[in-house]
Amino acid sequence: MGQDTLIRNVLIPTAQILAVVLILPLLIAYLQLVERKVLGFMQARLAPRRVGWHGLLQPIADAVKLLIKEDVIPEKSDRFLFTLAPIATVIPALAALAVIPFAGAPFTVFGYEVKPFITDVNVALLYLLAISSLGIYGIILGGWASNSKYSLLGALRSSAQMISYEVPLGFAIIGVMMLAGSASMVDIVEAQRKAGVWYVVPQLVGFFCYFIAAIAETNRVPFDLPEAEAELVAGFHTEYSGMKFAFFFLAEYTNMIVVSCIATILFFGGWLRPLPNVESLWWLQNGWLILLPLTLGGFAGWLFGQRTGRGLPPMIAGGGIGAAAGAILAMSDLGGLASLSLPAVSGAFWFFFKVSLFLFMYIWFRGTYPRYRYDQLMALGWKWLIPLSVANVIVTGLAIVVKGAVQGRG
Amino acid sequence: MFRTEEMDINMGPQHPSTHGVLRLVLNLDGEEIVDVRPVIGYLHRGVEKLSEHRTYAMIEPLTDRLDYVAAISENLGYCGAVEKLMGLQVPPRAQSIRVILAELQRIASHLLWLGTHALDLGAMTVFFYTFRERELILDLFEQFCGARLTYNAMRIGGLLEDVPPGWTDRVRHFLSIFPSRQKEYEDLLTVNRIWLGRTQGVGVLSREDAVALGTSGPTLRGSGVDYDVRKSQPYSSYDQFDFDVPLGTKGDTYDRYLVRMEEMRQSCRIIQQALDRLPEGEVRAKVPKYIKPPAGEVYHVVESPRGEQGFYIVSKGSEMPYRMRFRSPSFVNLQALPMMCKGRLIADVVAIIGSIDIVLGDVDR
Amino acid sequence: MGATTRTVEAPRTTGAREILKTFLLLELWVGLWVTLKNQFRPHITVEYPKERVELSPRFRGIPRLRFHPESGEELCIACHLCETVCPDDCIHIVSEKKPDGKGKRLVSFEINLERCCFCGLCVDPCPTKPLTAIYMSHDYEMADFKRDAFVAPLKVLLNGVDPKDYKE
Ligand code: SF4
Ligand code: SF4
Numbered sequence: 001m002g003q004d005t006l007i008r009n010v011l012i013p014t015a016q017i018l019a020v021v022l023i024l025p026l027l028i029a030y031l032q033l034v035e036r037k038v039l040g041f042m043q044a045r046l047a048p049r050r051v052g053w054h055g056l057l058q059p060i061a062d063a064v065k066l067l068i069k070e071d072v073i074p075e076k077s078d079r080f081l082f083t084l085a086p087i088a089t090v091i092p093a094l095a096a097l098a099v100i101p102f103a104g105a106p107f108t109v110f111g112y113e114v115k116p117f118i119t120d121v122n123v124a125l126l127y128l129l130a131i132s133s134l135g136i137y138g139i140i141l142g143g144w145a146s147n148s149k150y151s152l153l154g155a156l157r158s159s160a161q162m163i164s165y166e167v168p169l170g171f172a173i174i175g176v177m178m179l180a181g182s183a184s185m186v187d188i189v190e191a192q193r194k195a196g197v198w199y200v201v202p203q204l205v206g207f208f209c210y211f212i213a214a215i216a217e218t219n220r221v222p223f224d225l226p227e228a229e230a231e232l233v234a235g236f237h238t239e240y241s242g243m244k245f246a247f248f249f250l251a252e253y254t255n256m257i258v259v260s261c262i263a264t265i266l267f268f269g270g271w272l273r274p275l276p277n278v279e280s281l282w283w284l285q286n287g288w289l290i291l292l293p294l295t296l297g298g299f300a301g302w303l304f305g306q307r308t309g310r311g312l313p314p315m316i317a318g319g320g321i322g323a324a325a326g327a328i329l330a331m332s333d334l335g336g337l338a339s340l341s342l343p344a345v346s347g348a349f350w351f352f353f354k355v356s357l358f359l360f361m362y363i364w365f366r367g368t369y370p371r372y373r374y375d376q377l378m379a380l381g382w383k384w385l386i387p388l389s390v391a392n393v394i395v396t397g398l399a400i401v402v403k404g405a406v407q408g409r410g
Numbered sequence: 411m412f413r414t415e416e417m418d419i420n421m422g423p424q425h426p427s428t429h430g431v432l433r434l435v436l437n438l439d440g441e442e443i444v445d446v447r448p449v450i451g452y453l454h455r456g457v458e459k460l461s462e463h464r465t466y467a468m469i470e471p472l473t474d475r476l477d478y479v480a481a482i483s484e485n486l487g488y489c490g491a492v493e494k495l496m497g498l499q500v501p502p503r504a505q506s507i508r509v510i511l512a513e514l515q516r517i518a519s520h521l522l523w524l525g526t527h528a529l530d531l532g533a534m535t536v537f538f539y540t541f542r543e544r545e546l547i548l549d550l551f552e553q554f555c556g557a558r559l560t561y562n563a564m565r566i567g568g569l570l571e572d573v574p575p576g577w578t579d580r581v582r583h584f585l586s587i588f589p590s591r592q593k594e595y596e597d598l599l600t601v602n603r604i605w606l607g608r609t610q611g612v613g614v615l616s617r618e619d620a621v622a623l624g625t626s627g628p629t630l631r632g633s634g635v636d637y638d639v640r641k642s643q644p645y646s647s648y649d650q651f652d653f654d655v656p657l658g659t660k661g662d663t664y665d666r667y668l669v670r671m672e673e674m675r676q677s678c679r680i681i682q683q684a685l686d687r688l689p690e691g692e693v694r695a696k697v698p699k700y701i702k703p704p705a706g707e708v709y710h711v712v713e714s715p716r717g718e719q720g721f722y723i724v725s726k727g728s729e730m731p732y733r734m735r736f737r738s739p740s741f742v743n744l745q746a747l748p749m750m751c752k753g754r755l756i757a758d759v760v761a762i763i764g765s766i767d768i769v770l771g772d773v774d775r
Numbered sequence: 776m777g778a779t780t781r782t783v784e785a786p787r788t789t790g791a792r793e794i795l796k797t798f799l800l801l802e803l804w805v806g807l808w809v810t811l812k813n814q815f816r817p818h819i820t821v822e823y824p825k826e827r828v829e830l831s832p833r834f835r836g837i838p839r840l841r842f843h844p845e846s847g848e849e850l851c852i853a854c855h856l857c858e859t860v861c862p863d864d865c866i867h868i869v870s871e872k873k874p875d876g877k878g879k880r881l882v883s884f885e886i887n888l889e890r891c892c893f894c895g896l897c898v899d900p901c902p903t904k905p906l907t908a909i910y911m912s913h914d915y916e917m918a919d920f921k922r923d924a925f926v927a928p929l930k931v932l933l934n935g936v937d938p939k940d941y942k943e
Contacts, residue, residue: 042810043538045820149419153441153756221532222604225757315815368810369803370604371532373757374441468862471894535810542819549831556835556911562894570899574833597809601802636780654781668783 016118020097028253029059035363041302042367063246071242074146081145086240086247089138092131093254099124100261101185103271103347117186125173125183128262129166132217135251136162139236142248146239154235157225157374164381165216165223171389172210175203175396176266189270200267203396207267209389214259216381219252221366225374260358261351268354271347292349297322416444421759423452429526429763430770432744441755446748450741453774461734466492466566466701469734474560476736477772479522482515482551483714485564490645491710491721492566495703502689504568505647510581510684511554511563512646512712513677517588518547519715520670527667527764528599531608536598543591546584553577566701568694578685585678585685592674600671609664613750613762616661620746627717628669629743629766633661639713646712651680663765670767702729716740716767740772835895835911838886840932843906849933850908853879857897857909865890866897884932888917888925 033048033055040047048055073082101117121127136159143155176199177183180191192199200207216223225235237248264270301318372380417438423431431452437445457476461469473484486508493500500508525540548558553574555563563569599605615625620633630637638655640648656672658665705727711720717739724733743766750762796802821828830836843850853870865887870879893911901907919925 038814039535041814041818043535044542044813044816044818045538046818046822049822149417157441224532364807364810367535368598368806369533370528370599370602370608371757372604373608374755376604376607464862465860467860467896471862471892471896474894535813539813545819552834553831554833556831556833556895557893560892560894562896565899571833574831594809594813597802598806602806603797603802634782641779652779654779656781656783658783665783672781672783 012114013118016114017098020118021094024094024097024254024257025063025250026059028250028257029063031253031257031359032062033059034359035366038360038363039367042364066242066246069242071244072239074148074239076147077239078145078147081141082239083244085138085142085145086244086251087138088141089135089251090247090254092134092138093251093258096128096131096258097254097261099127099185100258101189101265101270102351103345120184120186122182122184122187124185125177128258129170129173132255132258133162133166135255138248138251142240143236146236148239151236151238154238158219158236161219161223161225161377161381162217164378165213165385168209168381168385168389169213169217171386171393172206172213173262173266174393175206175389178393178396178400179203185265185270189265189272192269193272198267198269198272202399203267203392205388205392206396207263209385209392210263210267213381213385213389214263215362215365216377218255218259218362220256220362222369222371223377224366224371225377256359256362257355260355260362263358264351264354271351273346273350291323291353293322293325294319295322295353297325414439419756423449429768432763432768432770432773434747434759434763436756436759438756441757443751443754443756443759446751446759448744448747450744450770450773453770455775457775458734458736461731463730465729466703466731469731470564470566471560471562473736474562475771476738476775477714477716477719477740477769478559479769480515480519480715481559481561482511482563483519483712483719485561486512486646487710487712487714487719487721489564489566490712491708491723492701492703494710495706495708495723495725496566496701498567498695498697500568500646500695501692502647503572503691504693504695506684506688507569507573507693508564508646509648509651510681511551513680513684514547514550514581514584516677516715517674518544518551520674521547523670523715523764523767524595524667527761527767528595530760530764531605533598533602533605536595539591539594539598543588546587550577550580550584553580565694565697567697568692570694572693578688581681581685585682588678589675592671596671600668606664608757608761609667609765610662611660612663612754612758613765614660614662615746615750619749620661623746623749624742625717625746625766626739626742627713627715627767628666628673629717629746631656632658632666632669632765634659634665639711639718643711645710648680651683653677653680663761666765700729702727711737714739716769716772717743736775738772738775740766740768740770741775744768744773830913834913835893836913836915837888837911837917837927838891838893838895838897838909838932839912839914839927840884840909841906842933849881850903850906851881851884852903852908853881854902856900856902860900861897862894863890863892883928886927886932888927889922 036058037047037055048058051057051061073079098118099121101115101120139158139162140155143151143153143158146152176188179195179199179202180188182188182191188199215221219225237245240248298315298319300322301315419436419438420433421436422433433449433452435447435449436443437447455475457472460472464472470485470488473488474481476484492498521540521544525537525544528534528536528540551561551563552558554577555561555570557563615623615629615633617633617635620630620635625633626637626639634657636655636657639645640653641655653676654672656669656676658669703723703725705725707722707724709720709722711718713719718737719739720737722733722735722737723731726732746766747762750766751759754762840849840851842848853868855868855870858866858868867883867885867887869882869884871882872878873880895911897909898907898911901909917925
């Protein structure tokens, strides 16, 4: 084996995996901060502000706290399973990230071409469904091994919930697979580029089903029954503390990110810019140069606005300043950024932009809705979502057949 | 085959949603409730016994601590009972101010109930909104009497002081912003399908049961029984105000929710009227320096936010009551809990506890 | 007043418009709008040790004693009325005859803040003019590590304690 193949086949994938696995916890820690901020602002309060500027170091402090906290294992628990459960939850969650393409175009590092995804398998969607089912084991084990009634009830609830909602989730995805004719993530996005339209348009019902099922799958409000704190204290992780708790936490947020990524890829064109085939919108390709500072400026203005008690104006001002700075940067071509048309960067920007919108939706729902009851959740899943998603598959199939027939004749 | 077992689960006294230190022993079949046994007494402070060793003036701070989220109503009831015993006539201005305070307190208490009830059902944001508005009322109380929770705001025979300057305008200001805020809670809850699903048909208390169990307040009115102490035995000049008594039809959690929401609107109406025709004059009747009611007994009821709050005093003509007894609405309403919970799911218990709005200080005394 | 009851009812769910509303998840969007709108409202929480809320003039904090505003003498005439009226027996006064024989003066005056319920009843009967000798101050920070610290002696009652400053 030559040195070249070694690098290509071993070193680069390892580096990619490490990058994903190392960056992800940091990302999640900050996602948590954003969640607390957004919830706080929705709730007329300030959210963490003590550690660092506007609490920007809070996630680090939290992580350190979790690391050095005492790791309590209840006396009557099954020690082995109790320890195994968080690991069994977090590994499938992380493994799911292997097939998520973060951008389309490859980029070059030291002359080697690096793809912005760990791998692209042609059964990516099936792999994701399979992997996400595995995560349930950890939850059941955790609830069972804790030997606590609250944990047990929480674990039973979540296993029932996750198994039920996997069905509509799967059916919702089938619609997209039929349109794209592939189960590979990259192919699906390319198919959307060819079609010139995001699949959310032809697959609106599918997207709706997917989105609801995904919220339920990740145990978020309004389907956060497994950890309904008002009823079951903290559900399956009641007895967990320290690092083990952190693992469950990591798994939950990783799942959240993964389902958002899948939604982005399947229904919102992944790394494609809006309207990928309209030539006159070519500047959106470099939109990140303006949009990224705009978002950052808006966010800073938003934080500032909360401080002074005026919400909207500083946010608009911040966004405006950011956009202006971005525009100047783009036009004056400082540092050659604009002419350096980097498809990978642009793609990654659009991808993460869309994912962030999804994550915001999750937080927004959490701030708005009450929680379903267990039987209602089941009823919603079995009586509404499954029929709806099956109908979606049938209608999609019929549409494809009819369209094929028409084209075949014409 | 399978062997199924019923499971006992301890909900409380340390549990996020039993509102204080209520302990419920749930007998479960899966998630279904077979039986509920409330265990109370964790907050028992012996207020009734304590009162026998205190002069009448000293008891009022104790009443603050019965139903600590609606202390004004307790103050009002207690002072009213002693005044009845002594045959004191409270000056009209004091009566009207008492009404304003009591109705503000009703709104504050219902806001606290709404927030925690919604929090129990998972809608966490409503909690912060209601607390934001409750804070405005607490500010008003602080300006009036100096405290934010245990007010000790009244004195036997009237009030200690008149309202501070500008206070009525601030109350009006509150009344002007409150309806739009209440609309927001309603937008978040009243029509929300999840909220409807969680509350409609849950914890049904029939008219007959509600009466038979002696429930009162919104718990009773949610079941459609028209009984409000403010109407049936008016005190503190309530008969001069124009307001409606909201009644439910089905007696479920949702009806109790609607009744309380409407009560807040009616309270605003009462406050508005009281402000518009606030009489001038003294705020405290002539009271002897040492309060020594004549020998005798008295029972006085007021409509606290939770229901019929009664004060029974036996006097032997000394400075201290011979015997004191509080009829606390939460204690009585709590009796309805097992009946409402049977056959429902765990999640419903939380909704039902929320909907009868108990305060453990009031239950245990 | 006439018969005044009002029946509260759930919102209608029948009728074409209502069904359409349900189908479009209208109320869920309205809910989202409410929370979004509130994001731009000013916050109401206060970062406590750094900022403090403004107290109203009648605020009832820790009971304290005060000097005469002009002459600077102690106002209390040791009449023991506040001690008598306090429901929690937390005031403890020791007094002696003044050397000139007229009236009494304080030897010690203690308030046990562990027992005090901040009811303000001790202020009502205080007979001194123009101000009551005992008053409810605006101090409210009383956390401490030792129980002795809660028995406030005369010196503390008169002079108060400096508010603790918050250092980052
Ligand atoms: S405030 Fe009340 S409890 Fe405290 S010293 Fe005065 S009378 Fe006693
Ligand atoms: S009532 Fe006033 S004057 Fe009398 S002892 Fe108390 S503080 Fe002093």
